[in-house]
Amino acid sequence: MGSFKLPLQKNTQMQFTELHLNASLLKAIAEERFQTPTRVQEKAIPPILAKKNVIVSAQTGTGKTAAFALPILQLLLDRPTPEKKTKRIKSLIVTPTRELCLQIEANFKSYAKHTDLTTTAVYGGVSLTPQKEILKEGVDILIATPGRLIDLHKQGAIDLRAIEIFVLDEADLMLDMGFINDVTTIESLCPRKKQSLLFSATIPDKIVALSETMIKNPITIKINPAETTAKTIGQLLYYSPKKNKTDLCLHLLRNTINGKIIIFRRTRIGVDKLEETLSKNGYKVTSIHGEKTQIIRNKAIEDFKNKKATILIATDVAARGIDINNVDAIINFDIPNIPETYIHRIGRTGRAGKSGIAFSFCSPDEDTYIKTIEELLQRPIKVITDHPYPRVQPKKQKKQPNTISKHKKGRKSEASKKKKKRWY
Ligand code: ADP
Ligand code: MG
Numbered sequence: 001m002g003s004f005k006l007p008l009q010k011n012t013q014m015q016f017t018e019l020h021l022n023a024s025l026l027k028a029i030a031e032e033r034f035q036t037p038t039r040v041q042e043k044a045i046p047p048i049l050a051k052k053n054v055i056v057s058a059q060t061g062t063g064k065t066a067a068f069a070l071p072i073l074q075l076l077l078d079r080p081t082p083e084k085k086t087k088r089i090k091s092l093i094v095t096p097t098r099e100l101c102l103q104i105e106a107n108f109k110s111y112a113k114h115t116d117l118t119t120t121a122v123y124g125g126v127s128l129t130p131q132k133e134i135l136k137e138g139v140d141i142l143i144a145t146p147g148r149l150i151d152l153h154k155q156g157a158i159d160l161r162a163i164e165i166f167v168l169d170e171a172d173l174m175l176d177m178g179f180i181n182d183v184t185t186i187e188s189l190c191p192r193k194k195q196s197l198l199f200s201a202t203i204p205d206k207i208v209a210l211s212e213t214m215i216k217n218p219i220t221i222k223i224n225p226a227e228t229t230a231k232t233i234g235q236l237l238y239y240s241p242k243k244n245k246t247d248l249c250l251h252l253l254r255n256t257i258n259g260k261i262i263i264f265r266r267t268r269i270g271v272d273k274l275e276e277t278l279s280k281n282g283y284k285v286t287s288i289h290g291e292k293t294q295i296i297r298n299k300a301i302e303d304f305k306n307k308k309a310t311i312l313i314a315t316d317v318a319a320r321g322i323d324i325n326n327v328d329a330i331i332n333f334d335i336p337n338i339p340e341t342y343i344h345r346i347g348r349t350g351r352a353g354k355s356g357i358a359f360s361f362c363s364p365d366e367d368t369y370i371k372t373i374e375e376l377l378q379r380p381i382k383v384i385t386d387h388p389y390p391r392v393q394p395k396k397q398k399k400q401p402n403t404i405s406k407h408k409k410g411r412k413s414e415a416s417k418k419k420k421k422r423w424y
Contacts, residue, residue, distance in 0.1 A: 014042045020049060022077050024114035025070060032110060038063035043221045045071045048197060053215045055198045058223035060320070061347040064169070064199045065107045068093070072165050073112050075195075076140055087118065087138030088162035094144055094186055095169040096177050098123040098294070099301065103323050104143045104169065117141065124148040125294060132157045146174070146182035153189060163190040171200035171207050173320055180210060187214050202340060233350040234357040237370065237381040242363035244389035245333060246277055251388060252331070252359060253283065253311075259328030260304070263313045264345050266334040271313045274333065278311060287313040316341050324348065332360040335369040339376040364391065 013036050016029050037045065040058040047054050048071035058064055072091050079090075095101055105121035112119060121143040122131045128151065135142075135157050142158075152158045166187065168174065174183060187196075196215045200207060203222075211218065240248050249263070265271045268289035278285045286300040286309035301322060304312040312324070316336065327349045336342050342360075349356025360381065362370050374380050 019045050019070075021045075021070060021074050022115075024077075025073055025111060027114050028111045029070070034066070038067075040064055040221070040223050041067045041070070043223070044068070047219050047221075048072070048195075049074060051075070051195050053196045053218040054221060055200075055203065055211055055215065055218045056221045056223075057200050057203045058221075059347045060201050060344050061323075062223060065104055065323075066111065068167050068169070068197050068199060069104070069108050069111055072141065072167070073108070073115065073117060075165065076117055077115060087140055088159060089139060089142045090162055091141045091165040091167070092144065092149075092160065092163050092186075092190065093141070093167040093169055094146055094149065094174070094183060096145065096174045096179060098125060098145060099298070099322055100170060101143050101145055108141055108143070112141075119143065122148050122152060124151075128152065128155070128157075146179045146186060149186055150182060160186075160189045161191060163194055165195045165197065166190050167197045167199065169199045170320075171198050171210070172202045172204060173200075175204070175206055175210070180206070183210070184214070201344060233346050234355070235346065235360070235381045236357065237360050237362060237383045238387055238389075239362050239383065239385075239391045240387075240389045241391055242365070245361045245363065246274065248361055248387065248389045249274070249331060249333060250278075250281060253278075257329045257331070257357075257359065259310070260307070260324075261311045261329045261331060262319070262324070262327055262345075262348055263311060263331040263333050264319070264336070265313060265315060266336070268315055270334065271315060275313050278313075283311055284309045285311040285313065288318040289315045290318055292318075316345070319348075320344070327356065329357045329359060332358065335360060335362050335366040335373070337369050339369075339373045342373045343376065 016026060016034070016037055019037065019041075021029075040056060040062045044054060044056050044064075044067040048068065056064065056067065058067075076090055093104055095104060101121040101123040105119055108119040117140045118138075119141040120131075120134050120139045122135070123145040124147050131148075131152065132155070135152070144152075149158065153160065168183060174180070196218070198207070198211055198215060198218070238248060253261075263274065265274060268291050271287050271289045275285055275287045286303045288297045288300045292300070297318065300309070300312065301324070303309045305324060330345055330349045332342065332345060336345065346356075346358040349358055360370075370381070
């Protein structure tokens with residue numbers, strides 16, 4: 001080393017080469033252009049390699065998939081005996097949605113591309129037959145949604161008796177979607193003696209209870225959200241009246257925000273309204289919310305991923321768990337009333353070490369939400385006052401001799417027209 005290292009955290013950053021991974025995996029990691037492990041990978045990979053049971057919570061976008069996929073591949077590569085006949089499933093990953101299944105499958109496949117380990121995914125909404133045929137050929141790693149897995153098992157198409165590593169991914173979402181009984185059933189179909197891993201953005205009490213019945217002596221790893229968001233994501237707060245939020249959004253889209261953007265709204269009606277306005281204004285926009293069918297939602301995500309649309313408007317529920325890369329900015333058009341939701345939303349930008357920026361629009365009725373978010377972050381969010389739609393200071397200013405009484409009704413629109421001229 002030619003230079004001195006200052007005792008800064010950055011310089012103590014762990015390298016992938018320190019994680020005792022096989023050369024074929026390191027090669028794939030390099031091809032993914034991952035430079036260093038993320039915090040959750042740094043913390044979770046060593047105990048998983050040591051065959052411990054682990055429970056991991058870290059916000060969306062922190063790289064949890066590779067945190068289990070890499071050590072699982074390594075453990076399977078370490079196994080002594082190559083199989084003579086058909087492969088048996090040695091690792092099972094259960095995840096709540098089809099999108100997640102496909103994403104995790106794609107990740108496993110790219111990390112394993114220089115090995116002969118095989119991966120497949122099974123999920124509902126498509127024909128059973130092709131999935132059965134692939135399973136017949138044998139596979140090392142299976143990724144599945146709960147319902148489809150149970151169906152296939154009932155039909156005798158899946159043998160779970162050789163499972164060595166069992167993973168529950170996005171456990172909180174699984175719980176929200178009502179899969180808890182299915183998950184218990186699936187776990188009981190696997191051998192008793194196995195390594196169990198649970199990954200989740202949050203660990204509500206119900207997950208604690210579930211894990212206690214299912215996972216023996218786990219090591220718990222919790223990545224503090226405030227710690228991971230603070231560094232890479234710029235956060236800006238705009239105070240604005242509710243009625244001006246759409247104009248503020250258009251203003252920022254025209255002047256300030258570039259690239260791929262996700263806009264979060266609280267309700268599906270809000271999503272639809274904003275989508276209409278933005279597309280009228282010439283933006284390539286798409287949207288997802290709970291009232292849309294799976295097919296339409298998949299199409300929207302595809303369009304956004306391949307840049308047919310540069311703006312995706314979403315409700316929190318519809319957006320959960322979906323890995324969308326390279327988002328340059330997110331807009332909190334509505335401020336979430338649950339502070340953790342804010343963390344999840346902003347985790348969409350600046351993913352895994354990339355820089356990103358989050359814009360939040362706060363109307364007077366949302367001030368308390370900002371307060372609780374700032375408490376969770378343990379710091380204030382930077383306020384931008386220099387924009388054309390600020391909130392008028394209540395009361396105090398009324399006493400000042402100005403034009404308010406004169407123009408009562410006309411004042412606002414005239415002022416905003418003027419401002420529009422100035423800004424647009
Ligand atoms: P989570 O499950 O925590 O929401 P994902 O596993 O979906 O997060 O990962 C989020 C994104 O980060 C993915 O696009 C993934 O390819 C990327 N990623 C994962 N690990 C790294 C890393 N070490 N360096 C850079 N990017 C990474
Ligand atoms: Mg995940």
